[in-house]
Amino acid sequence: MKRTPVIEMKGISKRFPGVVANDNISFRVYPGEIHALLGENGAGKSTLMSILAGLYRPDNGIIKVKGKVVRLDSPRKALEAGIGMIYQHFRLIEKFTVAENIVLGAPHSPAKIKRELIERETEKISQNYGLTINPGARVHQLSLGEQQRVEIIKMLYRGCEVLIMDEPTTVLTPGEVKELFQILRAMSRQGKCIVLITHKLNEVMEIADYVTVLRRGRVVGEDRIENLDESRLTRMMVAREVEYSQVQRDKAPGQVILNVDRLKVRGDLGHLAVKEASFDLRQGEIMAIAGVAGNGQKELVEALAGIRPSSGSIEYQGEEIAHLKVRQRISLGINMVPEDRIGTGLVPNLSLIDNSILRNYYKEEFLSSFFIDYKKVRRYTEGIVDKYNVYFSDLKHPVNYLSGGNLQKLLLGREIEQTPRVLLASYPVRGLDVAAAEDIYGLLLKEREKGTAILLVLEDLEDIFRIADRVAVMYQGSISGILEVNKTSIEEIGSLMVGAQLTGVENG
Amino acid sequence: MAKIKLIRREKESPLARVLVPVASVLMAFAVGWIILALAGHNPVLVYQKLYNGALGSPYAISETIVKAIPLMIAGLAVSLAFRMKLWNIGAEGQIYIGALAASWIALNLGQSSGPLVILPLMMIAAFAAGASWGLIPGVLRAYWQVNETIITLMLNYVAIYWVDYLIFGPWKDPNSMGFPLTPIFSAAAQLPTWGDSRVHLGLLLAIIIAILFYLGIQYTRWGYEVRVMGQSPSAARYAGMNVTKNIMLVMLISGGIAGIAGMIEVSGITHRLQQGISPGYGYTAIIVAWLSRLNPLAIIMVAFLFGALLVGGFAVQLVGVSFSITQVLQGTVLFFLLAGEIFINYKIVLSHKEVL
Numbered sequence: 085m086k087r088t089p090v091i092e093m094k095g096i097s098k099r100f101p102g103v104v105a106n107d108n109i110s111f112r113v114y115p116g117e118i119h120a121l122l123g124e125n126g127a128g129k130s131t132l133m134s135i136l137a138g139l140y141r142p143d144n145g146i147i148k149v150k151g152k153v154v155r156l157d158s159p160r161k162a163l164e165a166g167i168g169m170i171y172q173h174f175r176l177i178e179k180f181t182v183a184e185n186i187v188l189g190a191p192h193s194p195a196k197i198k199r200e201l202i203e204r205e206t207e208k209i210s211q212n213y214g215l216t217i218n219p220g221a222r223v224h225q226l227s228l229g230e231q232q233r234v235e236i237i238k239m240l241y242r243g244c245e246v247l248i249m250d251e252p253t254t255v256l257t258p259g260e261v262k263e264l265f266q267i268l269r270a271m272s273r274q275g276k277c278i279v280l281i282t283h284k285l286n287e288v289m290e291i292a293d294y295v296t297v298l299r300r301g302r303v304v305g306e307d308r309i310e311n312l313d314e315s316r317l318t319r320m321m322v323a324r325e326v327e328y329s330q331v332q333r334d335k336a337p338g339q340v341i342l343n344v345d346r347l348k349v350r351g352d353l354g355h356l357a358v359k360e361a362s363f364d365l366r367q368g369e370i371m372a373i374a375g376v377a378g379n380g381q382k383e384l385v386e387a388l389a390g391i392r393p394s395s396g397s398i399e400y401q402g403e404e405i406a407h408l409k410v411r412q413r414i415s416l417g418i419n420m421v422p423e424d425r426i427g428t429g430l431v432p433n434l435s436l437i438d439n440s441i442l443r444n445y446y447k448e449e450f451l452s453s454f455f456i457d458y459k460k461v462r463r464y465t466e467g468i469v470d471k472y473n474v475y476f477s478d479l480k481h482p483v484n485y486l487s488g489g490n491l492q493k494l495l496l497g498r499e500i501e502q503t504p505r506v507l508l509a510s511y512p513v514r515g516l517d518v519a520a521a522e523d524i525y526g527l528l529l530k531e532r533e534k535g536t537a538i539l540l541v542l543e544d545l546e547d548i549f550r551i552a553d554r555v556a557v558m559y560q561g562s563i564s565g566i567l568e569v570n571k572t573s574i575e576e577i578g579s580l581m582v583g584a585q586l587t588g589v590e591n592g
Numbered sequence: 593m594a595k596i597k598l599i600r601r602e603k604e605s606p607l608a609r610v611l612v613p614v615a616s617v618l619m620a621f622a623v624g625w626i627i628l629a630l631a632g633h634n635p636v637l638v639y640q641k642l643y644n645g646a647l648g649s650p651y652a653i654s655e656t657i658v659k660a661i662p663l664m665i666a667g668l669a670v671s672l673a674f675r676m677k678l679w680n681i682g683a684e685g686q687i688y689i690g691a692l693a694a695s696w697i698a699l700n701l702g703q704s705s706g707p708l709v710i711l712p713l714m715m716i717a718a719f720a721a722g723a724s725w726g727l728i729p730g731v732l733r734a735y736w737q738v739n740e741t742i743i744t745l746m747l748n749y750v751a752i753y754w755v756d757y758l759i760f761g762p763w764k765d766p767n768s769m770g771f772p773l774t775p776i777f778s779a780a781a782q783l784p785t786w787g788d789s790r791v792h793l794g795l796l797l798a799i800i801i802a803i804l805f806y807l808g809i810q811y812t813r814w815g816y817e818v819r820v821m822g823q824s825p826s827a828a829r830y831a832g833m834n835v836t837k838n839i840m841l842v843m844l845i846s847g848g849i850a851g852i853a854g855m856i857e858v859s860g861i862t863h864r865l866q867q868g869i870s871p872g873y874g875y876t877a878i879i880v881a882w883l884s885r886l887n888p889l890a891i892i893m894v895a896f897l898f899g900a901l902l903v904g905g906f907a908v909q910l911v912g913v914s915f916s917i918t919q920v921l922q923g924t925v926l927f928f929l930l931a932g933e934i935f936i937n938y939k940i941v942l943s944h945k946e947v948l
């Protein structure tokens with residue numbers, strides 16, 4: 085039996101200044117299929133799907149929906165053809181209710197919005213796919229997982245047959261990921277198609293029916309999931325073996341370098357984001373912070389780096405440093421890689437050269453009389469990009485031309501180059517492909533060998549087991565447990581992340 | 593079927609950077625031609641007058657420069673603030689308050705000191721006054737997140753009314769037969785001019801400010817901070833920069849430079865404080881700054897173009913074209929210049945292939 089694909093893209097090419105993002109790509113999705121789209125950073129996945137969602141126009145190629153050639157000039161046209169995309173950054177209006185967000189901008193939404201009607205519609209969709217949500221709740225009260233559900237309902241309400249999701253699981257808790265996958269399976273059973281972009285191979289193995297792999301803008305492989313495994317997928321993606329880093333936990337623990345006692349930190353909205361955090365950090369160890377995003381990890385790290393005020397005590401080698409400013413902490417050797425890579429960690433429109441001195445531009449070594457000595461700075465930048473394998477086309481180009489992995493290497497390289505004694509890093513491999521992620525972990529493990537104390541906010545529990553010596557779990561602004569990684573389990577950490585008490589878990 | 597498409601340029605083309613504005617101005621004049629003809633004027637004659645008035649003789653050019661100088665200085669002033677995404681639209685008021693402070697020095701000390709003392713003093717006073725006018729919204733913004741756009745705009749009126757109050761009242765020249773003018777400044781308080789033209793030392797000052805601005809932003813630590821803070825305040829905090837302090841400092845310097853534009857107008861042109869020392873230079877400067885993309889050297893040239901438009905506009909009125917028509921002409925040029933911006937970033941492509 086030969087089925088017609090719901091989506092057929094043929095010979096799609098798309099060029100951006102200086103790169104061929106898609107090069108003669110063919111891509112098909114069949115009814116009820118969960119199709120994973122894989123590839124390294126910059127392989128062209130988002131570009132291809134943005135073309136399908138009507139956001140970009142291809143330079144060449146045709147798109148067929150259910151066998152008919154269509155022009156997808158705008159996201160609206162794509163939606164009319166039954167194609168909807170959910171982006172990593174949700175596009176919801178925070179102050180509106182779930183139901184309002186769902187009808188807003190829908191093609192057939194009534195001019196006057198009738199609340200009961202919408203809520204009934206929402207209810208119907210929710211039940212159909214097991215998407216539980218309160219239609220009257222306001223979006224800003226919802227967790228990221230719930231907001232994602234709103235986005236899905238929004239698409240279904242618009243009659244979407246093909247749902248594209250760009251890295252949907254990066255912001256979810258393990259529990260939410262499970263729920264999402266159940267929803268996707270329910271949708272697939274009812275004949276809807278899902279295209280999933282992700283870097284997490286275990287998820288691909290778990291959920292996908294079919295896989296297409298891109299490299300440098302071309303399709304380099306596609307197959308049914310039964311014929312694949314993680315290592316084959318990796319080889320297809322990066323065309324080489326990736327060596328997985330693994331921490332060696334045979335050293336005796338080093339001396340305590342940082343001692344945090346009853347730290348309280350306020351968040352942007354003025355609430356207590358960190359209610360009480362006490363822990364110590366030793367030289368030559370990696371301590372991971374696990375927890376659902378938004379439980380105070382960001383505020384904790386920012387407070388330690390001196391970017392955010394805090395109360396309570398932070399002792400560095402026995403001396404109180406809670407009152408010290410950012411620069412004083414840098415000069416003590418406390419360095420940080422923020423969660424927001426581009427925008428906080430790096431300045432998007434400034435060059436690699438300018439960005440390489442963001443945290444030490446004021447040092448005398450870069451100065452000659454009144455001016456910054458850009459010859460010296462250039463040499464310094466060249467040193468960083470060489471040592472940390474940053475690929476770039478021109479040091480004078482703005483950094484936002486760099487791919488995610490290269491951004492992170494530049495950022496981490498810049499911080500490591502300042503010889504930290506304490507290194508704080510938030511989600512250092514978020515959004516990076518397998519190879520890039522291993523490069524970053526490799527750098528961090530090397531730092532650990534040098535005796536640097538490392539605090540890592542991580543989301544992937546399996547990574548924690550490979551990389552960390554200890555793990556502190558944060559829940560609602562408090563540390564709900566600190567555990568030796570080789571004496572715990574993913575399940576134990578998982579339950580601490582959602583509020584279980586340490587003792588309760590041990591007894592049970 | 594051929595299709596017209598706009599494609600983003602891979603790199604900003606330096607040639608387009610020059611050609612596009614030139615073409616824009618030419619197209620504006622083509623449209624202006626039609627407007628003039630419809631209004632019953634002879635376009636050839638009007639354009640001849642416009643050209644002659646603005647650029648046709650050494651005198652015309654000198655007058656164009658005279659108008660361009662305050663636009664240069666005020667344009668540099670606002671572009672510094674704009675670099676940090678601080679919307680200082682108060683250059684007009686800063687010009688007036690600077691003129692007021694400079695006049696105070698000139699009127700009180702002008703008789704007793706030489707130019708080498710009095711002129712720098714006037715400049716310092718003008719800078720300080722303009723700086724305070726910039727600092728008020730700067731402090732409000734830095735500490736309480738009060739929108740600087742509104743405050744700078746409102747302070748414009750405060751400054752203009754202060755000048756009015758003084759020239760109608762306490763500072764009025766007893767011999768002015770009732771006109772709202774201060775007495776004329778002593779020779780020591782007047783900026784030297786070039787030959788017998790009205791081009792004064794302010795031109796050199798504007799160029800020096802432009803060079804300092806360029807070097808300062810591009811090569812000093814403080815300039816680095818301004819670039820980072822303008823792009824990304826959160827990166828600035830991460831780098832340990834003092835954003836609060838710099839908001840105030842930048843607003844202070846921006847206001848101060850605009851204040852100097854006021855000083856050079858009273859000291860170089862009117863030689864007294866009077867009404868209308870700035871016919872909206874502070875506002876035109878905003879357009880000059882944007883068209884120049886906040887690039888200090890481009891500001892010097894764009895300000896010259898705007899000076900020519902102003903001066904040419906006066907000349908045209910002499911052949912019976914109404915003031916409003918000249919304003920329409922100026923508006924058309926502006927419209928085309930701004931609309932032309934898109935062709936600097938995009939290029940037009942005729943594609944013959946059907947794209948699906």
Ligand SMILES: Nc1ncnc2c1ncn2[C@@H]1O[C@H](COP(=O)(O)OP(=O)(O)OP(=O)(O)O)[C@@H](O)[C@H]1O
Binds near residue numbers: 101124127130486
């Ligand atoms: N709007 C754009 N303008 C210019 N270049 C772009 C644009 N969008 C993407 N690119 C470039 O096109 C290439 C493909 O990018 P794309 O975002 O599709 O990759 P990706 O596979 O989604 O990568 P990632 O896993 O990092 O999200 C990259 O080299 C990228 O730099």
Ligand SMILES: [Mg+2]
Binds near residue numbers: 129130250
């Ligand atoms: Mg992508």
